[in-house]
Amino acid sequence: MEPITTTAELSRDLEGSGRPVLLDARWKLGGPPGRSEYESGHIPGAHYIDLSTELAGPPGRQGRHPLPPPEVFETAMRRAGVSARRDVVVYDGGDTIGAARAWWMLRWAGHDRVRVLDGGLRAWSAAGLPLERGTVAREEGDFTVRPGGMKVLDADEAAALARSGLLLDARAGERYRGEVEPIDSVAGHIPGAVGAPTAANMTEDGRFLPREALAERFHALGATPAAEVGVYCGSGVSAAQQVIALELAGVEAALYVGSWSEWSADPSRPVAKGPERG
Incomplete structure (x- = not known):
């Protein structure tokens, strides 16, 4: 699967029967908090993923953003509806940094049906596509972490x-x-x-x-x-x-x-x- 997708492709996919899981991975070193930005406006249906607590473990001898415990990542992905046979699209504000980490984590954990929205939320908004506020209801996925998908x-x-x-x-x-x-x-x-x-x-x-x-x-x-x-x-x-x-x-x-x-x-x-x- 291609590692990136466009706003036009995502908009079309969201209207089809095989709607992908959407993950909002906005994050900036030093803030502002990604969750507050997410709640102020996100692509409809997207679930927020916290890079510091769900895409990374506690900082320490292995660095500032080591791999999280597999069960922490698995729980976060299942809560967002990630399943083995369902496509995933990840985006952030537009620099692709947070989204790329989520993409890499999913690929590393054995999910090969994941893409990053090229240009992120900035490209989505520039295309005049809709946003929604607040949070999204929890979904239940069946994704199981199987390390080794990425070197x-x-x-x-x-x-x-x-x-x-x-x-x-x-x-x-x-x-x-x-x-x-x-x-x-x-x-x-x-x-x-x-x-x-x-x-x-x-x-x-x-x-x-x-x-x-x-x-x-x-x-x-x-x-x-x-x-x-x-x-x-x-x-x-x-x-x-x-x-x-x-x-x-x-x-x-x-x-x-x-x-x-x-x-x-x-x-x-x-x-x-x-x-x-x-």
Whole structure:
């Protein structure tokens, strides 16, 4: 199944007999709370999913947004009506960050019928399509978490991939280079990683670039269908958007979920700075 869908396709699907489950995954680092935005207006029928508590576990040694306990994620998905044989469409405000994390989590947990709304709620509203306020009644799904649907890296595997394959750092360039670090205690990047900010995957209106443009971008960085590729970011959230972009470019990529928040918290791990690889 394609990793993304358009507003026109979603609008048509919502009117058909095989209506997909809709998940609203709006989230921004530092707020405002996604739930309050959801209650102020969301795509009709959408269920809100909280990234911090349902798409991630408590922050700690494994990073700011580690994988949640499987039973927590499973309960959240079932409450929203997610079932094995039912399509799922996820959206957020328009940057695709929260939606991509939900997409990746579902794929990792064994659900292969999930897509992200390209352009998110911004694109939906720009098309003049309706919104509803408040919350949506609980549904009952039968989804069962079966880990292993997506490749996952731990810290040692990420380090090895940076040496022998291709490890992409999806953070902004200034954070990769170690010029600033607004969140974590140490600035820099994993030695050998290549800087590839997620912003370069998107158009100004929050949609993914055409497949050809994404393929050209990633191939120039060494990410080809035959390459072994991994991605990390600050805490494993925005890197999921990069995994989608790579899939659109025809490249399969593993995700280092702990990302820089886990790596930099261990003083024994090396840190590189500057624009050059390694």
